[in-house]
Amino acid sequence: MIKWTAPAYGWIALNTGRSRKRDHYGKSIGCFSAYYGHYTSMRAEFMALLKGLQLAWEREVKLLDVRMDNKACIQILNTN
Structure with a gap:
């Protein structure tokens, strides 16, 4: 099961799939x-x-904790 988890304390999550930023409490x-x-x-x-x-x-x-669910995009970003 895949679910959203809050980022570490003090971090902001940027979710590109839904394009919403949330704090470490999960608040949008x-x-x-x-x-x-x-x-x-x-x-x-x-x-x-x-x-x-x-x-x-x-x-x-x-x-900023960037979160993407597009595997091809992640692979491109992780290549030198």
Whole structure:
């Protein structure tokens, strides 16, 4: 069973699949939605990640726990 778990104390979770940020208590502290047109799911996932990172930067989030469920995107991000 897959379920959402809260990030470590003081961290903020950025969930790209639902594009919602939550604190360590599981409280939603922000979310967004966007229409990206007719793109692949991978491109939409990366665009959501970029938007989430921009929002975190603007809000001066220091400890960000990025969570993605697209295996191909994760593999790309983990390659040198």
